[in-house]
Amino acid sequence: MGAVSGSAPGIVIAVDGGGSKTDAVALDLDGTVLASARGTTSSPHIIGMGAAADLVDELIASLVQQTGDRPIVQTNIYLSGLDLPAELAAFGEHIAGLPWAGAVVDNDLFALLxxxxxxxxxxxxxxxxxxxxxxxxxxxxxxxxxxxxxxxxxxxxxxxxxxxxxxxxxxxxxxxxxxxxxxxxxxxxxxxxxxxxxxxxxxxxxxxxxxxxxxxxxxxxxxxxxxxxxxxxxxxxxxxxxxxxxxxxxxxxxxxxxxxxxxxxxxxxxxxxxxxxxxxxxxxxxxxxxxxxxxxAAPILGAGLLALEAAGADADALERARGELGARQAALPVG
Structure with missing residues (x-):
């Protein structure tokens, strides 16, 4: 995913994957949207656990490249098809060793909520x-x-x-x-x-x-x-x-x-x-x-807010992210 500079300000990554598409965004800690990427479905029920992990990794790599290899301080991933504890554990095994292996991972319903x-x-x-x-x-x-x-x-x-x-x-x-x-x-x-x-x-x-x-x-x-x-x-x-x-x-x-x-x-x-x-x-x-x-709004909004909250962002940052993600939603690239 490229070299990471320790002096560069950190970024927050959020991913939301449903039955038809997967959206990913990189945000500054002040809530500014820095980059976005979109792929096809990442539901393990549809494409399998390994393929789901690979697709998410590709999207995150794209975000890191777009933001100049800034370090990731928080990653939250919400995917359709991660419904059972065994599925969450299996996804964790597939991402072990990746730079974002410590991500918060759960079902995409939490992003919708x-x-x-x-x-x-x-x-x-x-x-x-x-x-x-x-x-x-x-x-x-x-x-x-x-x-x-x-x-x-x-x-x-x-x-x-x-x-x-x-x-x-x-x-x-x-x-x-x-x-x-x-x-x-x-x-x-x-x-x-x-x-x-x-x-x-x-x-x-x-x-x-x-x-x-x-x-x-x-x-x-x-x-x-x-x-x-x-x-x-x-x-x-x-x-x-x-x-x-x-x-x-x-x-x-x-x-x-x-x-x-x-x-x-x-x-x-x-x-x-x-x-x-x-x-x-x-x-x-x-x-x-x-x-x-x-x-x-697309559930990526919820994923972004959850990631920022986990990173300790303040209320102003959350409000900025809500506005920017809503405004950029229609402009996300089609994967």
């Missing part, structure tokens, strides 16, 4: 390619979930919406299920003629299984047009988000006090009116003291 609130009692739900939730309490208690899909009780996010939409479309075609506009909408997503074409393309791996997530916008479009099957899927997604949040609030004993529920991820970020209304109504009914904080 910090992007949405600085409150010590809070819950965050991400609904993007998949779905996950985390909750924290001022005394240090944490509630988290394995987030391994159906096997760990999870349902939701773009992939599950796409998978279920295709299931319904297939049954509509052969008469086992009700008719739905998804029969026409799903093939159009992939430039194909029929649901059968999509099924065969998935079976023969001409379409990657992960690309089922591409169907989810069509589900919301169909629901807005009044399609009953799509409406059912959107309502189910809202219910899953509410259940995650309310369950976490209950497990932390926070139902009796005002608590932010931070919401983020691509599915939520699209701000579908039906989805958001159902979430708001569900929380109002089952957790009336909770209030929604919708995160529109």
């Amino acid at each position: 910090r992007a949405g609130t600085s409150e010590p009692d809070a819950v965050a739900v991400v609904c993007g390619t998949g779905i996950n939730c985390v909750g924290v309490r001022s005394d240090g208690a944490v509630v988290r979930y394995p987030s391994l899909g159906m096997s760990s009780g999870d349902w939701g996010g773009g992939w599950h919406l796409g998978e279920q939409a295709l299931w319904h479309a297939a049954r509509a075609v052969d008469g086992r299920g009700p008719s739905t506009a998804l029969v026409q909408a799903i093939p159009a997503v992939y430039g194909l003629e029929s649901v059968q074409d999509v099924i065969e393309a998935l079976h023969f791996e001409r379409i990657p299984n992960s690309d089922l997530a591409l169907i989810s916008p069509a589900v919301f479009d169909a629901a807005r047009a009044g399609d009953g099957v799509a409406i059912g899927l959107v309502d189910r997604q809202a219910e899953e988000i509410v259940v995650f949040a309310v369950t976490t609030l209950r497990r932390l004993g926070l139902l009796d006090r005002p608590t932010p529920v931070v919401l983020g991820g691509g599915v939520i970020g699209a701000r579908d009116a039906r989805l958001m209304q159902a979430i708001e109504e569900g929380l109002a009914d089952r957790a009336p003291l909770a209030h929604i904080e919708l995160v529109t």
Whole structure:
């Protein structure tokens, strides 16, 4: 990663990796953003633990090069797919020996949570390619979930919406299920003629299984047009988000006090009116003291703030970083 000058002022590194992209930034201790880099997904569930560590290392090396080999005083890394203690340990083994091996490493939900609130009692739900939730309490208690899909009780996010939409479309075609506009909408997503074409393309791996997530916008479009099957899927997604949040609030004993529920991820970020209304109504009914904080900024904002806080930055530095990361967000390079 190049020679490091001991007399140069130190920098703070923050990395946030999700299901589709990974953002990294270098910041001065006063909160000034010095450099940024972007890569593809770094989720170990998608590309493997070794590849995830390699990608993060490449991004950090790019930041160090951009900042003139200034020494790193703090590194915080938050990745989708680091859900279990064994996964965190495995990532630690893969980065052992690297200059940033002492980094704070955790799930990307913590970056989302910090992007949405600085409150010590809070819950965050991400609904993007998949779905996950985390909750924290001022005394240090944490509630988290394995987030391994159906096997760990999870349902939701773009992939599950796409998978279920295709299931319904297939049954509509052969008469086992009700008719739905998804029969026409799903093939159009992939430039194909029929649901059968999509099924065969998935079976023969001409379409990657992960690309089922591409169907989810069509589900919301169909629901807005009044399609009953799509409406059912959107309502189910809202219910899953509410259940995650309310369950976490209950497990932390926070139902009796005002608590932010931070919401983020691509599915939520699209701000579908039906989805958001159902979430708001569900929380109002089952957790009336909770209030929604919708995160529109990229979670790299939260990762940067957490890294600066760990380095001892003051309130002015955090405010500067919030402003600069928000302003530079759209300008991050595409990897």
